[in-house]
Amino acid sequence: MFKTASFFRIGPDFVLPPLEALEEALQSQRFVPCGATQPASHGWVPPRGKKSTLLAESVGGQVILNLCSEKRALPASAVKAGVEEKIDRYKKETGNERVGAKIKKEFKEEVVLDLLPRAFTKKSNTMVWIDAGNKLLVVGTGSLGGADKVVTALVEALSAVPGGAPALGFKPVQTKSSASVSMSQWLSSREAPFNFTVDRDCELKTPDEHKSTVRYSRHTLEIEEVPQHIAAGKVPTQLAMTWNDRLSFVLTETAQVKKIQLLDVVLEGVDKPGKDDDGFDTDAAIITGELAGLIPDLLEALGGEMDDQPAVVAPAETADAPF
Numbered sequence: 001m002f003k004t005a006s007f008f009r010i011g012p013d014f015v016l017p018p019l020e021a022l023e024e025a026l027q028s029q030r031f032v033p034c035g036a037t038q039p040a041s042h043g044w045v046p047p048r049g050k051k052s053t054l055l056a057e058s059v060g061g062q063v064i065l066n067l068c069s070e071k072r073a074l075p076a077s078a079v080k081a082g083v084e085e086k087i088d089r090y091k092k093e094t095g096n097e098r099v100g101a102k103i104k105k106e107f108k109e110e111v112v113l114d115l116l117p118r119a120f121t122k123k124s125n126t127m128v129w130i131d132a133g134n135k136l137l138v139v140g141t142g143s144l145g146g147a148d149k150v151v152t153a154l155v156e157a158l159s160a161v162p163g164g165a166p167a168l169g170f171k172p173v174q175t176k177s178s179a180s181v182s183m184s185q186w187l188s189s190r191e192a193p194f195n196f197t198v199d200r201d202c203e204l205k206t207p208d209e210h211k212s213t214v215r216y217s218r219h220t221l222e223i224e225e226v227p228q229h230i231a232a233g234k235v236p237t238q239l240a241m242t243w244n245d246r247l248s249f250v251l252t253e254t255a256q257v258k259k260i261q262l263l264d265v266v267l268e269g270v271d272k273p274g275k276d277d278d279g280f281d282t283d284a285a286i287i288t289g290e291l292a293g294l295i296p297d298l299l300e301a302l303g304g305e306m307d308d309q310p311a312v313v314a315p316a317e318t319a320d321a322p323f
Contacts, residue, residue, distance in 0.1 A: 001064075001127055001140075001283050001284060001287045002127055002129070002138065002140045002260055002287050002291065003140070003258070003259065003260050004140055004141055004142035004256065004257065004258045004259075004260065005138050005139070005140060005141075005142070005256065005257045005260065005291065006138070006139045006141055006142065006143075006144065006147035006172070006256050007136065007137070007138060007139075007172070007173040007255075007295060008136070008137040008138075008139065008147070008151060008170045008171060008172055008173060009135060009136065009137075009170070009171050009172075009173050009305070010130075010131075010132065010135040010136060010137055010169065010170060011135075011168070011169025011170070011171075012135065012169075013169065014132070014135070014168065014169055016063065016130065016132040017158070017161045019056055019058055019063070021161050021162055022056045022063070022157075022158075022161060023054065023055060023056045024161075024162055025157050025158065025160040025161045025162070026044045026055035026056055026065070026157055027044075027055060028160055029043050029044055029153075029156065029157050029160065030043050030044055030045070030055065031043030031044060031045045031067075031068040031070075033070060033121070034070050034071075034072055034121055036116065036117040037113055037116045037117060038072070038116070039071065039072050039074075039112075039116060040069070040070065040071045040072070041069070041070045042067060042068065042069040042070070042149075042153060043067070043068060044065060044066065044067055044068070044153075044157065045066050045067075045068040045125065046066065047064045047065060047066040047127065047280070048278060048280045049278065049280075051278065057280070057284070059280075059281050059284040059285055059288070060284075060285050060288070061133065062129060062130070062131060062284065062285075062288045063129070063130040063132070064127065064128070064129055064130075064284055064288075065127070065128040065129075065130070065154070066125055066126070066127055066128070067125070067126045067128060067150050067153055067154075068123060068124070068125050069123065069124050069125075069126070069149075070121050070122065070123045070124075071121065071122050072116055072119040072120070072121050073119055073120050073121070073122055074112065074115055074116065074119050078115060079108065079111055079112060079115065082107075082111035082114070082115065083104065083107050083108050083111050086107040086110070086111065087099050087104065087107065090103070090107075126139060126140050126141050126146070126150050127139075127140035128140065128150060128154060129288055129291075131288070131292065134292065136295065137151070137154075137170055138291060138295075139151065142252065142256040142257070142258045143256075144172070144254060144256070147172075151170050154170075155168055155170070173255070173299065173305060174305065174306045175255060175299060175302035175303050175304065175305060175306065176302070176303035176304050176305070176306055177302050177303035178253070178255075178302075179251055179252065179253050179254065179255040179302060180235045180236055180237065180253040182301065182302050182303070183236035183239045183251065183253075184230050184235065184236055186198060186239075187202070187221060187226050187227065187230060187236060187239070188226075188227045188230050188231075190222055192241070193297075193300075193301035194297070194300075194301070195243060195244050195297045195301075196241050196242065196243055196244075196297070196298075196301060197241065197242045197245075198221055198239065198240070198241055199239075199240035199241055199242055199248065200216070200217075200218050200219055200220060200221065200240065201216060201217055201218065201219075201238070201239070201240035201250065202215070202216045202221055202226070202236060202238065202239050202240065203215045203216075203236070203237045203238040203239075204226075204229050204230070204234040204235060204236050204237065205234060205235060205237050206233055206234050206235070207233070207235050212234070214229055214234060235253065236253065237252065237253040238250050238251070238252055238253070238258075239251050240259075242263070243293075243294045243297060243298070244293065244294075244297075245263065245265060246262070246263055246265055246266050246290060246293075247260065247261065247262055247263060247266070247290050247291075247294055248260075248261045248263060249261070249294075251298075255302065257294075257298075260287075260291075262286065262287070262290060266286065266290060267286075270282065270286070
């Protein structure tokens with residue numbers, strides 16, 4: 001359900017609306033596929049899958065949502081070729097060898113409109129977990145830009161709740177120590193933070209224009225080479241870790257969590273879903289339960305949260321930004 005995760009703190013005045021009201025607001029922004037000349041579209045779809053019509057699922061007091069995004073893929077080379085063809089035709093018809101920027105822009109818009117209906121579409125789904133009790137929002141993407149767009153869509157949906165919008169306020173979780181600095185300390189000292197172990201995958205890069213990269217895959221990191229790379233100026237950008245012998249993941253330099261995997265000890269004794277059970281409730285309860293334990297430990301390992309960070313509020317003019 002969550003293979004990657006970005007974390008946002010919910011403002012203290014946020015009030016989660018009743019599930020029925022939230023459902024009504026989400027239904028008004030249900031996903032509609034891209035039109036023939038529409039470059040992108042996004043909207044809410046059932047987290048449980050096609051067999052369900054509900055857009056807001058509540059499992060053990062946790063609210064799970066699913067945002068679907070669709071893009072029409074236009075190869076830049078095809079657009080460029082189409083524009084160049086129009087420019088050549090324009091020169092021949094007018095005898096003018098100079099083509100102004102305004103005309104080139106018009107040509108590009110015409111080419112895009114012509115190509116869009118024939119372009120392939122690509123869909124992606126992003127799961128969202130609202131933990132109102134702990135004032136935490138988890139977005140199932142490891143991209144900061146992608147997570148911000150999902151939060152923008154969520155703010156837009158919550159603003160459409162009948163009877164008035166709840167108090168809004170979401171801010172990316174920021175820690176006192178950056179993830180890259182913390183990972184450098186753990187690798188150099190060969191001491192993982194409490195409740196964590198360092199695994200056998202790591203990526204280090206130089207923070208310059210060359211981006212010289214060293215990767216270790218399925219390799220012990222308790223070797224002199226690793227601290228030497230860090231001392232020479234390379235910065236850890238990814239580090240595989242395990243939390244409490246229950247969940248493995250990769251921590252990134254921007255404190256996103258990727259490649260989340262539940263370990264066998266968590267899944268032991270879990271009954272397989274029956275004929276009429278899609279397994280969604282069990283999966284949601286397990287992953288949210290484990291992440292609810294991981295997140296505070298991870299934030300503590302990164303020095304704790306910074307206070308008084310600005311909240312993320314969706315500007316009206318970007319609410320419909322393509323995904």
